Amino acid sequence: MSNNQRIYLSPPHIGEFERPFVSEAFDTNWIAPLGPHVNAFEQEMASYAGTQGAVALSSGTAAIHLALRLIGVGEGDLVFCSTLTFVASANPILYQGAKPVFIDSEPGSWNMSPQALERALAEHAAQGKLPKAVVVVNLYGQSADFEPLLAICNEYEVPIIEDAAESLGATYQEKRSGSLGKYGVFSFNGNKIITTSGGGMLVSDDLEALEQARFLATQARDPARHYQHSEMGYNYRLSNVLAGIGRGQLRVLEDRVEARRRVFQAYYDAFSDVEGVQFMPEAAFGRSTRWLTTMTIDRQAHGVSPAELVDALAAQQIEARPVWKPLHLQPLFSGCPYYEHEPGESVSDRLFENGLCLPSGSNLSPEDQYRVVHLVKACLHPVTSAAGNS
Numbered sequence: 001m002s003n004n005q006r007i008y009l010s011p012p013h014i015g016e017f018e019r020p021f022v023s024e025a026f027d028t029n030w031i032a033p034l035g036p037h038v039n040a041f042e043q044e045m046a047s048y049a050g051t052q053g054a055v056a057l058s059s060g061t062a063a064i065h066l067a068l069r070l071i072g073v074g075e076g077d078l079v080f081c082s083t084l085t086f087v088a089s090a091n092p093i094l095y096q097g098a099k100p101v102f103i104d105s106e107p108g109s110w111n112m113s114p115q116a117l118e119r120a121l122a123e124h125a126a127q128g129k130l131p132k133a134v135v136v137v138n139l140y141g142q143s144a145d146f147e148p149l150l151a152i153c154n155e156y157e158v159p160i161i162e163d164a165a166e167s168l169g170a171t172y173q174e175k176r177s178g179s180l181g182k183y184g185v186f187s188f189n190g191n192k193i194i195t196t197s198g199g200g201m202l203v204s205d206d207l208e209a210l211e212q213a214r215f216l217a218t219q220a221r222d223p224a225r226h227y228q229h230s231e232m233g234y235n236y237r238l239s240n241v242l243a244g245i246g247r248g249q250l251r252v253l254e255d256r257v258e259a260r261r262r263v264f265q266a267y268y269d270a271f272s273d274v275e276g277v278q279f280m281p282e283a284a285f286g287r288s289t290r291w292l293t294t295m296t297i298d299r300q301a302h303g304v305s306p307a308e309l310v311d312a313l314a315a316q317q318i319e320a321r322p323v324w325k326p327l328h329l330q331p332l333f334s335g336c337p338y339y340e341h342e343p344g345e346s347v348s349d350r351l352f353e354n355g356l357c358l359p360s361g362s363n364l365s366p367e368d369q370y371r372v373v374h375l376v377k378a379c380l381h382p383v384t385s386a387a388g389n390s
Contacts, residue, residue: 004317005317006317006318006319007317007318007319007359007364007368007371007372008319008359008361009191009292009319009320009321009357009358009359009360009361010191010192010291010292010359010360010361011190011191011361011363012190012191012195012197013195013256013361013362013363014245014249015248015249015252016248017247017248017249017251017252018244018245018247018248018249019248020248021037021244021245021247021248022241022244022245022248024037024244025037025240025241025244026241030240030241031239031240031241032239032240033237033238033239033240034218034237034239034240035239035240035243036240037240037241037243037244037246037247038056038237038238038239038240038243040243040247041056041238041243041244041246041247041250042054042055042056042201044247044250045186045201045203045246045250046203048176048250048253049176049177049178049179049184049186049203050175050176050179051178051179051184051203051204051205052204052205052206052207053203053204053205053206053207053210054201054202054203054204054210055201055202055203055210055213055214055217056199056200056201056237056238056243056246057199057200057201057202057217057236057237057238058198058199058200058235058236058237058238059088059187059189059198059199059200059236060088060163060165060185060186060187060188060189060200060201061088061091061092061187061200062200062217062234062236063183063185063186063187063200063201063202064088064089064092064135064161064163064185065092065095065096065234065236066202066213066216066217066234066236067133067161067182067183067185067202067213068092068093068095068096068098068132068133068161069096069216070183070209070212070213071132071133071159071161071182071183072132073093073096073098073132073133074096074097074098075096075097075098076097076098076099077096077097077098077099077131077132078098078099078100078101078124078129078130078131078132079093079098079099079100079101079131079132079133079134079135080100080101080102080103080117080120080121080131080133080134080135080158081093081100081101081102081103081134081135081137081327082102082103082105082111082112082135082136082137082139082144082163083102083103083104083105083326083327083328083338083348084104084105084110084111084137084139084323084324084326084327084347084348084351084352085137085139085163085324085327086165086324087327087330087332088165089135089137089163089165089327090102090135090327090333093135098132099336100327100333100336101120101124101131101336101337101338101339102326102327102328102333102336102337102338102339103116103117103120103134103338103339104116104338104339104340104341104346104347104348105139105341105347105348105351106145106341106347107281107341107347108145108281108283109139109142109143109144109145109281109283110139110140110142110280110281110294110347110351111136111137111138111139111142111143111144111145112136112137112144112145112149113341113347114145114148114149114152115341115342116339116340116341116342117134117149117152117153117339118152119339120337120339121152121153121155121156121158125156130156130158131158132158133158133159133160133161133182134149134153134158134159134160134161135160135161135163136149136160136161136162136163136181137163137165137166138162138163138164138165138166138167138170138177139166139167139324140166140280140288140290140291140292140294140357141166141167141169141170141193141260141288141289141290141291141292142167142170142280142282142283142286142288142289143164143167143170143171143172143177143180143283143285143286143288144172145172145283145285146160146162146172146173146180146181147173147285150180159181159182159183160180160181160182161181161182161183161184161185162177162178162179162180162181162183162184162185163185164177164178164184164185164186165185165186165187165189165192165200166187166192166291166292167288167289167291168186168192168193168194168253168289169193169253169254169256169257169289170286170287170288170289171286171287172285172286173285173286174286177286178203179203182204182206183202183203183204183206183209184202184203184204185200185201185202185203186200186201186203187199187200188200188201188242188246188249192291193253193256193257193260193289193291193362194246194249194250194252194253194256195245195246195249196238196242196243196245196246196249197242197245198242199238199242199243199246200238214237215233216231216233216234216236217233217234217235217236217237218233218235218236218237219233219234219235220232220233220234221233255362256362257289257290259362259363260289260290260291260293260360260361260362261288261289261290263290263293263360263361263362263364263369264279264290264293264360266366266369266373267279267293267295267358267369267373270373270377271295271373271376274377274380275298275301276297276298276300276301276302277295277296277297277298277380278295278296279293279294279295279296280293280294280295290360291360292357292358292360293357293358293360294323294355294356294357294358295355295356295358296351296354296355296356297309297354297356297380298354299354302379302380304379304380306322306323306353306354306355306356307322308379309356309376309379310322310356312375312379313372313375313376316371316375318359318371318372318375319359320356320357320358320359320372321356321357322352322355322356322357323351323352323354323355323356323357324352325352326346326348326349326352328348329349329352358372358376359372
C-alpha cells in the first residue's frame with residue numbers, strides 16, 4: 001500500500017465463503033428479512049458459543065435491549081454496567097426508563113472490577129435497591145473475570161448480561177465468550193472480528209426466553225390471521241442476505257482471531273521494551289482475540305499524549321483511537337453513580353487518559369503495520385530500548 005492510502009483501525013475482511021451464501025439468497029429470492037440463512041446462522045452461532053439457542057438481530061444494541069426487556073427491566077429500575085465501554089452497552093438501559101450505575105475496571109483485564117461490583121451490590125442491598133441486571137462488557141477481545149463476578153451476582157440473585165460484542169472468539173476457562181451470563185450478546189458491525197455489515201446475536205440456554213425475543217423482535221405480532229398486537233415490539237430481526245454473509249464469516253473466525261493475535265505480537269515485539277509503553281494484559285484465565293491492539297503511553301516518559309498521537313497518525317492517513325471514554329464521564333450519564341475499583345483509584349479514568357488503540361485489522365499487511373510502528377516511534381521521545389527493537 002502506498003503511503004497516501006488510508007490505514008483503518010479495524011476494517012471489514014471479506015473472503016471466499018460469503019459470496020455463495022449471498023448468491024443462494026438471491027437465486028432463491030430470499031432477500032427479505034428472515035429465511036433459511038437466518039435459521040442456519042442462529043444454529044451455527046449457538047453451536048459455536050456453546051449455548052442452547054440464538055436469535056439473529058439487527059445489532060448488538062438490539063440484543064442488549066431485548067435482554068433487558070426479557071429480564072423485566074422497567075421504569076426506575078437500576079442496572080449496573082461496565083463503565084469502560086462504548087455507549088451502546090448502556091443506551092438500552094435508558095430505552096427502558098431505567099437508571100445506570102457504572103462499575104470501574106480492574107487492571108488485570110481492563111474489564112469489570114469484582115471489588116467495585118461487590119461494594120456496589122452490598123451498598124445497594126443495604127438500601128433495599130438492588131439492580132435488576134448487571135451488564136458485564138468484555139473489552140477489546142478479552143473476557144471479564146466471570147468466576148468472581150458470577151459468584152457475587154449469584155449471592156444477590158442478580159442476572160448478568162454478557163456484552164461480548166467485542167469478544168467473539170475469546171475464551172474464559174475453556175468456555176466461549178458470550179456463554180457465561182444469563183444472556184450473551186454479539187455484534188457483527190463492520191469493525192468487528194467478523195461482520196454482516198450490520199447485525200447482532202442474542203444467545204442463551206433459556207429457549208423459552210429466546211422465543212419471546214423473536215416475538216418482540218418482529219413487532220410483537222400476535223398469532224392471528226389479521227395484524228394484531230397486544231404489546232410493544234421492535235423491528236430488530238436480521239435479514240437473510242446479511243445472515244448469509246455471517247455464515248461465510250463464521251467459517252473463518254478462528255483464522256481472523258489468529259491474524260489479529262499476530263498483529264498484536266508484531267506491535268508487542270516493536271514496543272514492549274520501550275520505556276513507558278505497556279499493552280493491555282492478556283489475563284491467565286483465557287484467550288483474548290486481540291480484536292484491537294491497545295496500549296498505554298506514559299506521557300512523562302515521551303512528552304506526547306495519546307490524543308496527540310491520534311492526530312499525528314491521522315495526518316499520515318492512519319486511523320487510531322483513544323481508549324473508550326468511560327461512560328461515567330459522558331455528558332449523557334452525568335450524575336449517574338460510579339464505583340471505582342478501589343476508593344480513590346479509578347482504573348478506567350487512567351486507561352482513558354493514557355490509552356491508545358492501534359490499527360488491528362486481520363487484513364493489515366506487514367508493510368502497513370511497519371508504517372504504523374515507524375510513525376508512532378517517530379512521535380515518541382528517544383528512550384533506551386533493547387537491541388533489535390524495530
